[in-house]
Amino acid sequence: MATCPDxxxxxxxxxxxxCGLSMGGPVQVSEPVSSAGTGGAASAYGSPGDPCPNCxxxxxxxxxxxxxxxxxxxxxxxxxxxxxxxxxxxxxTGTDPVGGGDPVPGPxxxxxxxxxxxxxxxxxxxxxxxxxxxxxxxxPAATSxxxxxxSADRAYYDAVVAEGEIDAAAYPFPPYCPExxxxxxxxxxxxxxxxxxGSVEIDLTGPPTDPGISHLHAVLQRRPDGGWSVxxxxxxxxxxxxxxxxPLPPNxxxxxxxxxxxxxxxxxxxxxxxxx
Amino acid sequence: xxxxxxxxxxxxxxxxxAEGAREVHAVVTLTATSxxxxxxxxxxxxxxPGAGGEKVExxxxxxxxxxxxxxxxxxxxxxxxxxxxxxxxDGTYFAVVAGTEGARVVYPTGGHLLRADYQxxxxxxxxxxxxxANGGTAMGRWLGQAGRIFDAHPNxxxxxxxxxxxxxxxxxxxxxxxxxxxxxxxxTADCRGIGEDxxxxxxxxxxxxxxxxxxxxxxxxxxxxxxxxxxxNSMGKEVADVALRLWTPxxxxxxxxKQVNPTLADLTGKRADGGGPLIGDYPTGAWGAESREYHxxxxxxxxxxxxxxxxxxxxxxxxxSAGVTALGEGKIRAIWTNEEEKTGRINGRVAHYTGQAExxxxxxxGAAAQEAGDMPTATAxxxxxxxxxxESGREDTVKMLRKIAEVDPDTQRVLRAKSKSDVNKGxxxxxxxDSTKTVxxxxxxxxxxx
Numbered sequence: 001m002a003t004c005p006d007x008x009x010x011x012x013x014x015x016x017x018x019c020g021l022s023m024g025g026p027v028q029v030s031e032p033v034s035s036a037g038t039g040g041a042a043s044a045y046g047s048p049g050d051p052c053p054n055c056x057x058x059x060x061x062x063x064x065x066x067x068x069x070x071x072x073x074x075x076x077x078x079x080x081x082x083x084x085x086x087x088x089x090x091x092x093t094g095t096d097p098v099g100g101g102d103p104v105p106g107p108x109x110x111x112x113x114x115x116x117x118x119x120x121x122x123x124x125x126x127x128x129x130x131x132x133x134x135x136x137x138x139x140p141a142a143t144s145x146x147x148x149x150x151s152a153d154r155a156y157y158d159a160v161v162a163e164g165e166i167d168a169a170a171y172p173f174p175p176y177c178p179e180x181x182x183x184x185x186x187x188x189x190x191x192x193x194x195x196x197x198g199s200v201e202i203d204l205t206g207p208p209t210d211p212g213i214s215h216l217h218a219v220l221q222r223r224p225d226g227g228w229s230v231x232x233x234x235x236x237x238x239x240x241x242x243x244x245x246x247p248l249p250p251n252x253x254x255x256x257x258x259x260x261x262x263x264x265x266x267x268x269x270x271x272x273x274x275x276x
Numbered sequence: 277x278x279x280x281x282x283x284x285x286x287x288x289x290x291x292x293x294a295e296g297a298r299e300v301h302a303v304v305t306l307t308a309t310s311x312x313x314x315x316x317x318x319x320x321x322x323x324x325p326g327a328g329g330e331k332v333e334x335x336x337x338x339x340x341x342x343x344x345x346x347x348x349x350x351x352x353x354x355x356x357x358x359x360x361x362x363x364x365x366d367g368t369y370f371a372v373v374a375g376t377e378g379a380r381v382v383y384p385t386g387g388h389l390l391r392a393d394y395q396x397x398x399x400x401x402x403x404x405x406x407x408x409a410n411g412g413t414a415m416g417r418w419l420g421q422a423g424r425i426f427d428a429h430p431n432x433x434x435x436x437x438x439x440x441x442x443x444x445x446x447x448x449x450x451x452x453x454x455x456x457x458x459x460x461x462x463x464t465a466d467c468r469g470i471g472e473d474x475x476x477x478x479x480x481x482x483x484x485x486x487x488x489x490x491x492x493x494x495x496x497x498x499x500x501x502x503x504x505x506x507x508x509n510s511m512g513k514e515v516a517d518v519a520l521r522l523w524t525p526x527x528x529x530x531x532x533x534k535q536v537n538p539t540l541a542d543l544t545g546k547r548a549d550g551g552g553p554l555i556g557d558y559p560t561g562a563w564g565a566e567s568r569e570y571h572x573x574x575x576x577x578x579x580x581x582x583x584x585x586x587x588x589x590x591x592x593x594x595x596x597s598a599g600v601t602a603l604g605e606g607k608i609r610a611i612w613t614n615e616e617e618k619t620g621r622i623n624g625r626v627a628h629y630t631g632q633a634e635x636x637x638x639x640x641x642g643a644a645a646q647e648a649g650d651m652p653t654a655t656a657x658x659x660x661x662x663x664x665x666x667e668s669g670r671e672d673t674v675k676m677l678r679k680i681a682e683v684d685p686d687t688q689r690v691l692r693a694k695s696k697s698d699v700n701k702g703x704x705x706x707x708x709x710d711s712t713k714t715v716x717x718x719x720x721x722x723x724x725x726x
Binding site: 014015016017018019020021022024169170172 | 584
């Protein structure tokens with residue numbers, strides 16, 4: 001974000017997003033007749049403030065990759081081919097979740113109960129988890145050394161398509177999705193998309209946005225032995241472990257060991273890694 | 277997934293405004309070059325796999341009884357439809373609809389479309405041969421039938437050719453309006469009227485809403501070539517749904533967004549939400565390798581002297597099953613200054629298109645007044661149109677105006693409009709429709725720059 005000379009906050013850095021005032025210093029003395037603004041070829045995306053061809057977020061000065069979606073600006077040949085939906089500056093998205101409409105159809109997790117402490121160990125059968133959806137992340141516990149790496153998983157996506165669950169043309173695999181690391185701090189790490197149901201620690205909003213991830217999709221819970229379990233929170237499209245094809249039954253904790261994978265949405269995989 | 281064309285933006289404007297001035301004009305030239313690198317349209321008789329993704333073409337032919345009076349109209353329509361079928365690229369899905377007080381799909385008969393190849397073309401042409409004229413005219417129903425055909429191919433580039441010879445007598449204007457509304461955004465259509473008995477205003481409602489052109493065919497033998505050209509043009513499209521996305525600053529008012537070349541089309545009323553309160557999307561339909569120009573006028577809050585503001589950010593966005601893709605950007609700027617020699621200029625291209633638009637409006641109003649018997653208004657408007665035509669070197673328009681008005685043999689200026697009974701209706705229609713086509717350069721002065 002930058003501030004324009006009139007005091008507005010603006011994402012674009014060439015002219016203010018709100019009032020249009022030039023952010024570029026003294027007025028240019030240019031050819032009064034025509035100025036060519038090119039798009040599509042060669043150095044068209046070379047100026048700060050120009051929208052990323054993929055997600056429309058204005059480019060920051062000095063960037064060779066889009067900070068929002070990772071599109072590489074120096075690969076001119078790929079302009080126009082990066083076509084996955086992104087929110088962008090004013091862009092519209094076609095990313096309704098596969099189930100259609102709001103991704104959490106049933107009653108959401110009930111608020112009010114305090115965040116549960118360490119669970120009794122029973123990997124198969126646990127009381128339904130209650131989580132206050134509005135509660136912001138509490139005081140950070142000591143870093144556990146665990147992280148979850150979120151990535152776009154081609155193999156998982158292909159399996160989803162092969163199962164006939166989605167139409168590949170309607171929900172294409174994103175060509176550019178940088179891996180992201182999330183530290184697993186505290187005892188409860190929520191997975192989903194921050195928004196009207198509150199915030200989540202592992203926020204997979206993107207761009208690129210996986211259309212099959214619910215706002216409150218699943219939660220990772222720390223086990224007394226320091227390891228982790230995953231609980232699906234009645235997400236619309238389910239949570240799948242490792243090489244399973246069937247989604248987990250909701251509201252039950254399943255252990256996830258280091259190196260194992262949690263699949264959510266259409267193409268997202270979270271890999272648990274323990275760093276000593 | 278289809279490749280998008282490459283778009284180049286050119287902005288023509290005088291960005292210098294006097295202190296306190298608010299109105300900014302710019303002509304945006306968009307030139308698309310084919311992603312596949314070759315010429316867009318296949319040659320007649322040698323269909324090649326088309327550019328772009330899946331395509332659906334529906335040819336709607338008026339089969340009302342009047343098409344047999346004279347018979348040359350029906351014969352020409354059948355011949356032209358066969359030419360269009362031969363011009364389709366291999367693999368294009370297509371259908372032929374006979375339009376009467378209802379609409380019948382004469383080809384294919386199985387309920388789902390087939391791709392164009394040797395067999396399907398032969399079968400279709402055979403079905404066309406058996407067309408005969410009998411019935412009324414309800415263009416809304418023709419559009420409805422086309423819409424149902426297109427429904428099965430939601431992600432294709434969808435285009436219709438509509439030919440009529442008469443008025444929309446078999447339904448109410450409300451029926452037609454409803455059918456047009458339901459078709460907007462689903463497919464585009466180019467319309468042609470054969471003979472003189474049809475209503476320009478009616479057909480223009482369809483073409484304007486569906487982002488296409490209207491043309492008149494006065495000599496039936498010319499229809500085939502027109503159909504060939506329309507079909508070839510359609511085959512060259514590479515991306516279906518492209519919008520001109522315009523951001524303007526807070527407090528600004530978009531006065532108009534008009535396509536000015538190759539034809540005039542006012543897009544101002546078609547603004548749709550572009551994803552933010554300051555952003556609007558104006559539909560421009562399908563694009564192949566081509567170039568178009570748009571005249572945009574924005575009224576902005578004046579800036580302080582010697583400051584610069586962005587009056588408009590123009591992006592082209594393609595919307596398809598993959599989401600929204602930006603295809604390029606141009607900036608409309610505004611700089612406030614005291615220097616009169618800078619602010620006093622009008623950009624040549626802006627002036628040129630302002631004149632062309634005024635000329636078209638003057639012809640339309642003059643023709644309407646002439647039809648209504650209001651000779652003073654007709655003379656004034658056609659006179660103004662002639663002055664603009666002479667100024668811009670539009671010899672074609674000058675010739676057409678001479679057929680519907682008395683002109684001074686030396687200056688060519690209009691002395692008086694001819695009375696309705698003295699003019700050929702076809703000449704008037706031709707003059708009105710021709711003025712919606714524009715030229716890029718002022719043929720008199722030779723250039724369009726200031």
